[in-house]
Amino acid sequence: MTVKTLALFGGSKAIPEPFKRYNSIGQEELESVKSIVESGVLSQFLGCWDPDFYGGPKVQEFERQCEAYFGVKHAITVNSWTSGLIAAVGAIGIEPGDEVIVSPWTMCASATAILMWNAIPVFADIEPETFCINPSSIEKNITPYTKAILAIDIFGHSADMDAIMDIAERHGLKVISDTAQAPGTLYKSQKTGTLAHVGGYSLNYHKHIHTGEGGLLVTNDDDIAERLQLIRNHAEAVVEDKGVHNLTNMVGYNFRLGEMECAIGIEQLKKLDDLVAGRQRAAERLTAGLHELEGLRTPIVNPDCTHAYYMYPLILDIDKLGVSRTRIIEALAAEGVDGLAGGYVNVHLLPMYQQKIAFGSKGFPWTSDICRRDVNYTKGICPVAEGLHDSSFLGYEMCVYELTDTDVDLIIQAFKKVWANIEKLKLVE
Numbered sequence: 148m149t150v151k152t153l154a155l156f157g158g159s160k161a162i163p164e165p166f167k168r169y170n171s172i173g174q175e176e177l178e179s180v181k182s183i184v185e186s187g188v189l190s191q192f193l194g195c196w197d198p199d200f201y202g203g204p205k206v207q208e209f210e211r212q213c214e215a216y217f218g219v220k221h222a223i224t225v226n227s228w229t230s231g232l233i234a235a236v237g238a239i240g241i242e243p244g245d246e247v248i249v250s251p252w253t254m255c256a257s258a259t260a261i262l263m264w265n266a267i268p269v270f271a272d273i274e275p276e277t278f279c280i281n282p283s284s285i286e287k288n289i290t291p292y293t294k295a296i297l298a299i300d301i302f303g304h305s306a307d308m309d310a311i312m313d314i315a316e317r318h319g320l321k322v323i324s325d326t327a328q329a330p331g332t333l334y335k336s337q338k339t340g341t342l343a344h345v346g347g348y349s350l351n352y353h354k355h356i357h358t359g360e361g362g363l364l365v366t367n368d369d370d371i372a373e374r375l376q377l378i379r380n381h382a383e384a385v386v387e388d389k390g391v392h393n394l395t396n397m398v399g400y401n402f403r404l405g406e407m408e409c410a411i412g413i414e415q416l417k418k419l420d421d422l423v424a425g426r427q428r429a430a431e432r433l434t435a436g437l438h439e440l441e442g443l444r445t446p447i448v449n450p451d452c453t454h455a456y457y458m459y460p461l462i463l464d465i466d467k468l469g470v471s472r473t474r475i476i477e478a479l480a481a482e483g484v485d486g487l488a489g490g491y492v493n494v495h496l497l498p499m500y501q502q503k504i505a506f507g508s509k510g511f512p513w514t515s516d517i518c519r520r521d522v523n524y525t526k527g528i529c530p531v532a533e534g535l536h537d538s539s540f541l542g543y544e545m546c547v548y549e550l551t552d553t554d555v556d557l558i559i560q561a562f563k564k565v566w567a568n569i570e571k572l573k574l575v576e
């Protein structure tokens with residue numbers, strides 16, 4: 148067999164043209180927005196105790212449809228999932244200085260939402276198979292101050308919810324699911340994100356379905372739902388007239404999503420199952436083509452779960468390959484495989500945590516009396532997550548492209564070509 152010269156060394160590219168960008172927005176969304184623009188009422192929320200406290204007709208229609216789709220009692224829209232996470236942490240009744248256990252292998256907002264209520268993020272390590280928070284690491288990080296667990300269904304695969312809910316029950320903790328990357332997937336025949344006390348989804352433009360910006364909270368708890376709605380919409384001005392007596396965290400924001408976004412959301416929700424199925428089809432074809440390559444681990448999907456492949460996660464066996472991830476990414480990129488990355492810079496290694504400077508300049512909340520112990524954010528606390536980012540994780544950003552079978556086959560060819568040239572790559576290390 149003749150081995151073709153790598154594009155990195157002047158050969159021709161395995162993928163000559165860039166793939167089509169993912170775009171779930173079409174004529175349906177355009178039509179749905181027209182009548183709202185014509186009406187001139189782009190949002191109908193009022194920040195006081197009034198029927199419009201719950202928003203206009205499209206907000207409510209979208210929320211009722213999400214309740215039916217996700218199989219939950221309450222779905223509550225917000226203007227981003229970052230807002231949704233902040234509302235969720237407040238609604239479960241967190242106190243300043245309470246600790247919330249979260250994984251560092253995520254987008255920064257998962258942990259920032261905890262800080263926004265002056266609570267303290269504590270980082271637990273992840274499972275090497277699913278990249279979600281590891282239940283035994285959660286247990287090791289529980290202290291008398293722990294109040295909640297924030298579990299992220301990262302890349303599109305659910306966290307180990309049975310184990311997490313069991314820990315929560317034994318220790319009297321609340322659980323929040325950040326399911327931004329896994330809408331429409333299943334955990335033991337229930338929709339991922341709905342097993343926690345409160346969970347939800349992002350509707351930003353990278354995600355499977357989107358409304359430009361937006362987010363969606365889901366819960367089966369009436370009390371949490373009411374508090375989420377209050378935090379979304381100026382709680383402090385509403386509680387008295389609504390007859391709400393528990394003022395814990397009834398500090399409101401404007402987290403309201405508009406009529407146009409919700410009209411688009413209604414159309415997007417109809418497409419979600421097909422969009423996820425399309426992503427799964429492409430991922431499974433990719434796995435079938437890549438799984439035989441030496442030193443490369445294709446994604447693991449637990450038997451009782453489905454995967455949404457926001458990111459297609461691969462693991463490199465660097466020792467076996469004898470080539471660094473940087474060199475492999477370089478070689479694949481030269482072949483035309485765009486969108487490869489080394490995964491998340493661990494959140495606890497961001498400057499805010501390393502220097503413990505968040506609110507103001509003097510180390511609040513860590514240096515204040517509300518923080519009752521010296522919380523450790525040094526490198527080494529999450530060896531699995533840190534190691535993945537340092538050397539062995541290789542993520543393909545499937546969310547960016549609309550991949551046809553032909554495209555997937557080209558990606559497979561590019562990988563095979565690079566793998567056939569591994570010995571030559573070693574020479575340039």
Ligand SMILES: *Cc1c(COP(=O)(O)O)cnc(C)c1O
Binds near residue numbers: 227228229325327328
């Ligand atoms: C996208 C995302 C968020 C933030 O969602 P926004 O709607 O952009 O605020 C939070 N967590 C995870 C895991 C995400 O992927």
